[in-house]
Amino acid sequence: MSSQPDLRVKLGPLDLKNPVITASGTFGYGREYKDIVDPNLLGGIILKGLSLKPRAGNPPPRIVETPCGMLNAIGLANMGLDAFMKQELPRLQTLDTAVIANIYGHSIDEYGELAAALKGVDGISAIEVNISCPNVERGGMAFGTDPDVSAEVTGKVVRNTDKPVIVKLSPNVKDIRIIAKAVEEAGAHALSLINTITGMAIDIETRAPKLANITGGLSGPAIRPVAIHMVYQAVQTVDIPVIGVGGIMDSRDALEFLIAGAHAVQVGTANFVAPRATLDILEGLKIFCRDNDVAQISELIGSLKIAE
Amino acid sequence: MGLRSPEIVADAKPGQFVMIRVGSGIEPLLRRPFSICGRQGNDVFLVLYRVVGKGTAIMAETEKGGRLSVLGPLGNGFELPKPGQTVVLVAGGIGVAPLFSLAQAVKEKDIQFMAGFGSSDEIIRMDPINDLNGINISFSTDDGTKGHAGLVTDLLDEYLKKNRDRSDSMSLFICGPLPMLKRVAAMALDHNISCHASLESAMACGLGACQGCAVRSSSQEKTEFYHVCKDGPVFPIGTIDWNSL
Ligand SMILES: Cc1cc2nc3c(=O)[nH]c(=O)nc-3n(C[C@H](O)[C@H](O)[C@H](O)COP(=O)(O)OP(=O)(O)OC[C@H]3O[C@@H](n4cnc5c(N)ncnc54)[C@H](O)[C@@H]3O)c2cc1C
Ligand SMILES: Cc1cc2nc3c(=O)[nH]c(=O)nc-3n(C[C@H](O)[C@H](O)[C@H](O)COP(=O)(O)O)c2cc1C
Ligand code: FES
Numbered sequence: 001m002s003s004q005p006d007l008r009v010k011l012g013p014l015d016l017k018n019p020v021i022t023a024s025g026t027f028g029y030g031r032e033y034k035d036i037v038d039p040n041l042l043g044g045i046i047l048k049g050l051s052l053k054p055r056a057g058n059p060p061p062r063i064v065e066t067p068c069g070m071l072n073a074i075g076l077a078n079m080g081l082d083a084f085m086k087q088e089l090p091r092l093q094t095l096d097t098a099v100i101a102n103i104y105g106h107s108i109d110e111y112g113e114l115a116a117a118l119k120g121v122d123g124i125s126a127i128e129v130n131i132s133c134p135n136v137e138r139g140g141m142a143f144g145t146d147p148d149v150s151a152e153v154t155g156k157v158v159r160n161t162d163k164p165v166i167v168k169l170s171p172n173v174k175d176i177r178i179i180a181k182a183v184e185e186a187g188a189h190a191l192s193l194i195n196t197i198t199g200m201a202i203d204i205e206t207r208a209p210k211l212a213n214i215t216g217g218l219s220g221p222a223i224r225p226v227a228i229h230m231v232y233q234a235v236q237t238v239d240i241p242v243i244g245v246g247g248i249m250d251s252r253d254a255l256e257f258l259i260a261g262a263h264a265v266q267v268g269t270a271n272f273v274a275p276r277a278t279l280d281i282l283e284g285l286k287i288f289c290r291d292n293d294v295a296q297i298s299e300l301i302g303s304l305k306i307a308e
Numbered sequence: 309m310g311l312r313s314p315e316i317v318a319d320a321k322p323g324q325f326v327m328i329r330v331g332s333g334i335e336p337l338l339r340r341p342f343s344i345c346g347r348q349g350n351d352v353f354l355v356l357y358r359v360v361g362k363g364t365a366i367m368a369e370t371e372k373g374g375r376l377s378v379l380g381p382l383g384n385g386f387e388l389p390k391p392g393q394t395v396v397l398v399a400g401g402i403g404v405a406p407l408f409s410l411a412q413a414v415k416e417k418d419i420q421f422m423a424g425f426g427s428s429d430e431i432i433r434m435d436p437i438n439d440l441n442g443i444n445i446s447f448s449t450d451d452g453t454k455g456h457a458g459l460v461t462d463l464l465d466e467y468l469k470k471n472r473d474r475s476d477s478m479s480l481f482i483c484g485p486l487p488m489l490k491r492v493a494a495m496a497l498d499h500n501i502s503c504h505a506s507l508e509s510a511m512a513c514g515l516g517a518c519q520g521c522a523v524r525s526s527s528q529e530k531t532e533f534y535h536v537c538k539d540g541p542v543f544p545i546g547t548i549d550w551n552s553l
Contacts, residue, residue: 028517056532059552063510063520068334070512077519077533221334249334272512273329273337275379 005289006296009043009263011241012189014126014164016043016098016264019297020254020282023245023268024049024102024128024168025074029088030095036275041282043264044098049130052110054080064201064210069220069247070269071199073213076104076133081117093123100166103157104130107137111153115160127163129153132170132195144170147182154186166243168192176230177237184238192243192266193234194227220269221247228260235261235302249277251284261302309370311378314351319381320344322388322409323506323542326355326380327514330366340364341511341537344381345405346412356405356432382514383541386410386504389417389479398464398492399423400484404432406506407483411440420467421445424460424488428453460484461491468499475501482506486553493545503545509536524552
């Protein structure tokens with residue numbers, strides 16, 4: 001096939017020029033990679049998790065490498081809403097790609113306030129809601145582990161914004177399908193999954209946890225099979241589009257998610273290992289489409305074949 | 309090892325570092341940070357490393373003429389000392405690496421280089437390749453097999469005592485294991501000497517994006533944490549909360 005494959009995908013109301021997006025917390029505000037990756041070539045960028053007030057984050061050590069992965073306990077460090085609007089937004093408004101704000105709160109009202117603050121703001125294409133963080137009103141249990149609370153957060157954000165709402169699910173749950181369904185019914189336009197898997201590592205010499213926070217979130221290739229399975233489960237449960245995240249290092253990994261049923265993918269830890277990973281993945285997807293006579297990448301979505 | 313990259317050599321400042329991808333697979337996953345310790349000509353920079361784990365073990369197997377993926381130069385690097393200053397370099401073990409690059413850059417200045425090692429066979433010399441011939445390095449070894457028997461901080465202590473009246477015109481640059489850095493930092497604060505330390509921290513991105521490399525600042529009003537990869541690796545000692553390390 002000689003013509004360029006059509007890489008465009010739709011995430012409900014949100015149109016992307018291609019399915020490759022950077023994952024929250026792994027690409028900063030895009031600026032950090034400015035000499036390496038032109039964000040305008042990507043389907044979109046998801047910004048570092050944003051909270052109402054600035055947050056310094058957890059004490060170090062915050063990261064530790066594990067087999068084919070890493071644990072992080074950054075503690076959602078970020079500059080807070082006001083500084084974001086002043087320091088980062090103007091530059092982001094000049095980008096020609098989907099800029100997706102990732103928000104988190106410590107109470108349902110905080111989620112609502114953040115969504116309201118970003119309502120109508122030019123240059124923000126959609127909102128991704130991180131529900132994996134601790135809910136202080138409920139003794140620190142993550143919002144995303146309870147279907148009712150997940151739905152409540154989603155509903156609050158949906159009511160407070162005019163933008164497409166993507167809810168990012170936590171894998172640290174008994175049955176992802178129940179949460180996915182609850183969030184869909186509450187009005188989410190799309191789902192992202194998965195966030196990091198809670199894990200822990202111990203230094204056998206000192207017998208102390210390797211992270212100051214004791215536990216951290218596992219990311220990288222180690223979690224990919226779990227992510228693929230959860231995406232597979234979710235797409236069978238909901239009608240809204242799903243974005244696959246977890247351990248994507250190259251275009252083959254990205255294709256695995258698309259075939260499982262994801263409409264787009266997010267690349268996280270791979271940005272650390274190979275800062276150009278997103279661009280390489282994009283190139284690999286084009287080549288795969290060409291080599292396999294796929295005119296539109298959307299043809300691949302959910303093309304999984306399971307013998308009867 | 310010497311790595312050929314005219315781009316990195318052209319951009320690099322003393323004290324900056326690179327992130328090296330060891331191997332090409334997903335294990336080990338993350339890049340490893342290494343100081344640029346000097347340059348040869350216009351296209352080769354040097355990295356000095358100690359084999360401490362699986363990543364550095366793989367690096368040691370890299371064959372001559374092989375290719376490695378290197379990200380850099382990264383970080384702030386040393387602020388070069390003002391003219392007329394005596395440059396005092398204090399290194400522990402592999403901590404000599406960034407200080408060699410600084411020494412190479414300021415070699416016409418008055419330099420006092422003190423380096424401590426465990427034993428004489430661990431001493432790392434850079435004179436032949438790094439063109440540091442004129443520079444006088446005094447050594448200390450824990451076992452006394454070379455130079456002063458004891459700590460490199462003893463050498464510094466002695467030097468500072470001898471040159472008490474000149475502390476205004478001294479610039480200290482230090483890199484090494486934490487206990488050494490803490491002692492030297494305390495001495496420098498005591499004598500009110502300008503002092504910069506090159507710090508280490510676990511890193512993932514090296515670009516200021518992941519916030520994994522946080523180190524606690526001494527001034528909560530300014531910021532609670534600095535990031536070693538972006539704000540550092542070189543810090544004026546007064547800006548760091550040494551008790552947190
Ligand atoms: C700015 C900077 C400059 C450095 N310069 C040099 C240098 O010039 N020469 C040199 O020999 N070493 C240097 N180091 C330390 C070097 O990065 C580690 O020794 C190396 O990462 C160990 O990797 P490994 O796989 O062999 O060890 P492992 O213990 O198997 O590594 C496991 C993980 O821990 C991290 N890690 C282990 N030790 C350190 C450490 N001391 N600092 C930061 N991360 C660590 C690794 O990067 C890896 O992610 C520097 C570190 C930093 C932050
Ligand atoms: C250092 C780091 C910081 C992260 N910060 C956030 C964040 O602020 N908000 C969020 O929703 N997810 C965050 N994540 C999770 C990633 O976006 C992603 O879901 C996860 O890492 C799995 O993808 P990966 O294996 O490709 O990294 C972070 C991950 C890492 C490694
Ligand atoms: S290593 Fe990622 S911010 Fe410093």
